[in-house]
Amino acid sequence: MTNIEKYNNAYKQVFGVDSSKLNDEFGKETVGEWDSVHQLGIVANIEETFDIMLEPEDIMALDSYKAGKEILAKYQIEL
Amino acid sequence: MARWTIKNVKISGVSAAVPDRIVETHEFEILTPEEAKTFDDTVGIKKRYIAPDNICASDLCSAAAVKLLDDLGWERESIDILIFASVTGDYKTPPTSCILQYKLGLPQSTFTLDLPMGCCGFMYAMTVAGNLLTNGHVKRALLLVGDTALRMGSLKDKSRVPLFGDCGTATAIEYDPTAEPIIVEFETFGKGYEALITPHGGFRNPVTPDSFKYEDFGNGIVRAPIHTLINGMDVFAFAISKPPRSILNFMQDYGIDKDRDVDFFLIHQANKMIVDRIVKKLQIDPNKAPYDLEEFGNLGGASIPTLMVARIQDVLRTKPTSLLMSSFGLGLTLGTMHMKTKPMVVSELVKI
Numbered sequence: 001m002t003n004i005e006k007y008n009n010a011y012k013q014v015f016g017v018d019s020s021k022l023n024d025e026f027g028k029e030t031v032g033e034w035d036s037v038h039q040l041g042i043v044a045n046i047e048e049t050f051d052i053m054l055e056p057e058d059i060m061a062l063d064s065y066k067a068g069k070e071i072l073a074k075y076q077i078e079l
Numbered sequence: 080m081a082r083w084t085i086k087n088v089k090i091s092g093v094s095a096a097v098p099d100r101i102v103e104t105h106e107f108e109i110l111t112p113e114e115a116k117t118f119d120d121t122v123g124i125k126k127r128y129i130a131p132d133n134i135c136a137s138d139l140c141s142a143a144a145v146k147l148l149d150d151l152g153w154e155r156e157s158i159d160i161l162i163f164a165s166v167t168g169d170y171k172t173p174p175t176s177c178i179l180q181y182k183l184g185l186p187q188s189t190f191t192l193d194l195p196m197g198c199c200g201f202m203y204a205m206t207v208a209g210n211l212l213t214n215g216h217v218k219r220a221l222l223l224v225g226d227t228a229l230r231m232g233s234l235k236d237k238s239r240v241p242l243f244g245d246c247g248t249a250t251a252i253e254y255d256p257t258a259e260p261i262i263v264e265f266e267t268f269g270k271g272y273e274a275l276i277t278p279h280g281g282f283r284n285p286v287t288p289d290s291f292k293y294e295d296f297g298n299g300i301v302r303a304p305i306h307t308l309i310n311g312m313d314v315f316a317f318a319i320s321k322p323p324r325s326i327l328n329f330m331q332d333y334g335i336d337k338d339r340d341v342d343f344f345l346i347h348q349a350n351k352m353i354v355d356r357i358v359k360k361l362q363i364d365p366n367k368a369p370y371d372l373e374e375f376g377n378l379g380g381a382s383i384p385t386l387m388v389a390r391i392q393d394v395l396r397t398k399p400t401s402l403l404m405s406s407f408g409l410g411l412t413l414g415t416m417h418m419k420t421k422p423m424v425v426s427e428l429v430k431i
Contacts, residue, residue, distance in 0.1 A: 035298075036311050036312045047360070053360065056316035057316070059312075060316045
């Protein structure tokens with residue numbers, strides 16, 4: 001499985017959406033059910049999948065699909 | 080670095096007292112049945128003990144202390160130090176520890192101290208008292224840790240009301256040259272002080288009529304500035320990132336193997352999601368990480384001693400036990416502590 005597939009899985013598991021729905025517009029502002037519990041679910045999936053421990057500011061900033069990609073880049077995870 | 084190795088000090092006994100009134104999540108009128116079920120399932124707190132308004136944290140701690148002193152057979156005159164760790168003291172002044180010294184009949188020679196350090200309260204109390212006992216000039220300390228946290232906030236705040244339970248604990252520690260060293264480390268992230276805050280009521284923002292004006296913040300959060308608030312995402316982000324990293328560094332620096340050297344990880348029972356994340360990140364055997372929040376809720380500083388009383392009491396009574404403790408909260412602060420206890424007195428849970 002590629003890194004982008006792993007990354008997409010984090011969202012698919014939390015929101016139950018298909019990969020086709022995932023794009024840079026997908027986030028807190030556009031997804032009605034996005035709340036702190038969902039955000040933590042994504043954080044948990046990403047940390048486990050990529051074996052990293054995010055800093056608090058990154059956990060708070062991970063409020064969209066696009067932001068998540070940028071944050072992973074900080075941890076040398078190429079998607 | 081705020082690290083100590085505290086020698087010559089052991090825990091001799093621990094007790095806890097709760098109000099004799101259980102409130103299940105679905106009983107909170109501000110939650111719909113669906114919201115209550117979701118809360119039970121995700122946050123993991125199904126019930127909690129809630130005190131009536133005329134019972135304060137000091138009353139619960141006092142009941143726990145009386146029971147523990149009786150069970151230990153300690154004379155009141157033998158107590159040198161009394162620490163009360165709480166953010167819900169009786170009055171703004173005087174310190175509640177002084178009132179407790181009087182009510183418990185402790186001698187005038189008692190050194191008293193209030194520590195308003197929130198969820199790390201037990202660990203701060205252990206550290207301060209332990210360092211005061213370590214050279215043997217004084218021999219015995221009573222650590223009273225408890226809160227009645229529900230009443231600090233708005234009863235119209237869905238983000239906070241179901242989280243907390245009321246409890247008071249007592250821990251007896253004493254000078255013992257044969258005790259294994261207690262190792263402790265603290266960190267402070269004061270930049271995050273607004274994550275858990277009561278905006279009005281101190282001297283920065285004294286109480287005025289505006290302190291009681293309710294505002295609707297959406298998502299079922301309605302509160303006034305006099306109420307304690309939780310910035311949920313800030314707290315979550317802190318709680319699932321800093322404590323596990325701190326525990327890992329602590330174990331590495333002191334050569335503690337999580338599988339070989341630790342019998343139980345006592346993690347502050349903030350909520351199930353947070354504790355689960357920490358357990359998973361540390362790859363701890365779940366059998367070594369007891370939970371009690373399903374019965375008690377978040378007890379603030381009393382969280383860890385209550386785990387000892389309610390979940391691992393039989394082991395603590397009978398065997399030497401290696402404990403790795405982690406607290407985090409208000410401030411923001413976090414503490415990590417390791418100790419090897421001797422068999423101790425663990426009182427039965429007191430209900431008043």
